[in-house]
Amino acid sequence: MDTKKQKVFPVFYKVDPSDIRKQRGDFETAFHKHEEDYKDKLDKVQRWRSALTQGTQEVKGIMLDKSEHRTHLNGRSFSSMRNLRLLKIRNVDLSEDVEYLSNELRFLKWPEYPSNSLPSNFQPRELFELNLCRSQIKYLWKDMKAFQKLKTIKLNDSHYLIETPDFTMVPNLEKLSLEGCTRLRKVHESVGGLERLSILNLKRCKNLVSFPSNVSGLKLLKILNLQGCSKLDKLPQNLGELECLEDLDLGGTAIRQVPSSIARLINLKTLSFRECKVYPDPCLDIVVIIPVIVVILLVKSHSPLLSLLISLSLLRWSARRFSPNSMCLLLPPLSGLYSLKTLDLSDCGLLEGALPSDIGSLCSLKELKLSNNNFFSLPESIRELSKLKILCLENCKLLRSLPELPPNTIFVGAEDCHSLKDVSGALRGGASKNFALHLFNCLKLLENQDQENSLAVMLLKQYLQQRVNCFSHQFHIRLPGSEIPKWFSCKSDGDRVAIELRPNWFNDEFMGIAMCGVYAPLNNSIRQMSFGVEMSMMRNTYAFVFSIPSFIAVEYNHLCLFFVSRVMFEHPDYVLPINGNYVSLIGSPCIHAEFFGSKSKVMKCGIRLVYKQDIEDFQELSAAEGTTFHQNHSCSLPESSTSWSRFFMPTKLEYHCNIRRNYSGSGLDDPYNARPEYSDSDEEPDLARKRRTSGTQRQRPGVFLGRLKI
Helix, strand or coil: CEECCEECCCCCCCCCHHHHHCCCCHHHHHHHHHHHHCHHHHHHHHHHHHHHHHHHHHCCEEEEECCCCCEEECHHHHHHCCCCCEEEEECEEECCCCCCCCCCCCEEECCCCCCCCCCCCCCCCCCCEEECCCCCCCCCCCCECCCCCCCEEECCCCCCCCECCECCCCCCCCEEECCCCCCCCECCHHHHHCCCCCEEECCCCCCCCECCCCCCCCCCCCEEECCCCCCCCCCCCCHHHCCCCCEEECCCCCCCECCHHHHHCCCCCEEECCCCCCCCCHHHHHHHHHHHHHHHHHHHCCCHHHHHHHHHHHHHHHHHHCCHHHHCCECCCCCCCCCCCEEECCCCCCCCCCCCCCHHHCCCCCEEECCCCCCCCCCHHHHHCCCCCEEECCCCCCCCECCCCCCCCCEEECCCCCCCCECCCCCCCCCCCEEEEECCCCHHHHHHCCCCCCHHHHHHHHHHHCCCCCCCCEEEEEEECCCCCCCCCEEEECCEEEEEECCCCCCCCEEEEEEEEEEEECCCCECCCEEEEEEEECCEEEEEEEECCCCCCECCCEEEEEEEECHHHHCHHHCEEECCECCCCCCCCEEEEEEEEECEEEEEEEEEEEEHHHHCCCCCCCCCCCCCCEEECCCCCCCCCCEEEECCCCCCCCCCCCCECCCCCCCCCCCCCCCCECCCCCCCCCHHHHHHHHCCCCCCCCCEECCEEC
16 A cells, blocks of 8 residues: 555564455454544554555565464465465465465475375466475476476475476476485386487385386487386387487486487486396296296196196296396497496496497496396406596405506506406506505415505505606505505504614605504494504605595404605605695605504504615515615604695595595594595696695694694
C-alpha cells in the first residue's frame, strides 16, 4: 500500500497469511469492530483491507534459512504470491500440501520439500535452478512439461523418487544430479538427448536398473557418475559418442562387459571401474540345481550310467557358473584413450590376462590403480607408460613379480602382495629422481635375501647407477626385514648412530647419504605408523617423516632404507636459514642421526655416505670395500640448530592415492606443513616454490609440526 510515498508490507509471525488476506477468524472480528468505530472513515479501513489482501502479491523473494528451529507454514500460503521469483527455504513444516507455486519463479531451493510432487499447475517459464535435495518427491511432473530456461536440477538423497520425468521439453538442462536417490529405478530415455547437459550424477542410486540405451545426443557431457549403481549391468553401446566426456565413474556397478566404443572417448581423463565385480545369484542356483538333483535321484534307480552322465554335466555347468571368469570384468582394447590420466581397476576380480595388452598405449596415464585383483603378473607394456607417476598394487595376493617400470614413476605401492618374490627388474628402465617403493608385508621377498644380499641395497644401486651424473634427490623403500644390510658400514642397535667425517668427505664424488632402520610395530596389526630420521651436521638439522597408509596393517619388523641426494643438503633453496645465516657442510666433522617412529620402535639403524665408486658395480660391496671416509664416532650433539630443511617427496597417504608432492608427513591442518597439490604439469615444482611452501618461521628443535620433527 502506498501512502505519502511509503510502502507498507505485512510481516507474518506465527500467523497464517491466508487468514489475514481473507480476513477470517479473529481478523474478521477485528475489522468489523473497526468499521463500527470508524463509520465516518470507512475509506481508511478499506485501504487497510486492500493492503492486507494484496500485500502478498507484491512479494518477489523469500529466503527463510532457520538452521536451529523449524518453522510452521500452511502450504496454501503461497497461493497469493503470484509474483514470487526467488524461493529459498529450509527447516519448514507444512500443515497442508503446496497447491500453488508462482510461475514467475527463477530460483527454487527447498531442502526436504515435504510434498511428493510439484503442483500440477506449476510451469515456470523463467526457472533456471530447481534444488529439492532430501525431498519427499516421488515424481517431479507427469507427461511432458516445458522448462525452456531450466539449467540445473538437484534432487540428491530424495529417497522416494522412482523414475525421472520426460525431459524432452527441458532442452537447456546443463546439470542433473540425482545422487543417493536409492529407490530410483529408471532414467528416462529423453536424458540421452539433452544436448547441453554437462554433468549427470547418479552416484549411489543402488536400485537403478534402466539407463538410456542411446546417448548420442549428449554432445557436451563432461561428467558421468554411476558409482554405486550396484544393479546396473549394461552401458549404452554408443558410449563412445560422448565426445566431450572427461570423467566416467562406473565403480561398484554390476557391469561386466564394457562396450568397445569406450576407446573412442578421446577426451576422457578419469576412468574408474573400482569394485566392479559380478557375483553369481544364489537364488538362481537353487532354482536350477534342485530340479536337477531330483532328476538324478529318479534316474539313478533305473539307470546308474545315465545318472553318472547327468552328474558330470552338472559338475561342468557348476564349474562354469562359479568360475572366477564369471566374476571378472571384461575390458576391451583401450588404445584410443589418449587423454586418460587416471585409471582405477581396483577390486574388479581381474585374472591373469584380463588387463588389456595395449595398456602401454595410454600415453597420458599418470595414475594406475590395480589393487585387490587376482592376476599374477602385469603386462610388459606397462613400461611404455611414459607419464605414469603412481602404480597401486595393494593386496594383489597372487602377484609374483614386478615388471620393468616406466622411467618417470614416483610411487609404487605393493603392500600385502603375499606371493611377491621378484622386484629386481622394476628399476631396470630407470625411475624418477624422487622414488618410493612400499613392500609392506611381502614376506616372500625374505626368501632370497640376507645381510650379504640385500634387495633394498641392490635396488638403490640400480637407481643410482642410472643417475650418477645428475645427482638424484630421494629414494625410499620399505620391505620386511630385521637386520641392517652389511653394506652399511656405520650401524648400531637402537635408534641413534654417529659417524666421523674425513676432511675431504664433501668432494665431487659424493652423491648423498643412505640411511636404514629396522622398525617394529608396538602392537600387532598396527595402522598409521610414522617413521622418520633426523640428522645434525654443523648446527644444521635435516629431518623427514613418512606415514604408512591407514589401510595397511603392519604385523612384522620392516626395513626402511632412505637415500637423500647431496642436492638436498647443499642447495640454499632446500635449507631455511635463521637470521639470514647459512652454514656450509664442507667442514662438518661428524653426522649424528636419530631414527624415530610413531607406534613403532627402532630396533637397529645404520648410515653410509655414498660415492660414485660405490655404484660402479651391481655386485654388493662389503662394508670394508669402497669408500672409507667415515667410521663409528661418539660425541655430543650440536647445542642448537642454525638452519633446518624438510625434504619433499611424492607419497600416497590416502586410500584413493592422490598424488602429493611433500613427503614430510600429513600436516593437513598446519599451514607450515601444507602440501602443494598435484597439478597436470609433469615438471617438479621449482625450488623457490618448495621453499615458500615449507614456511620460514623458526621452531625449537625437537618440536613436532604436524608429523614433521625439526
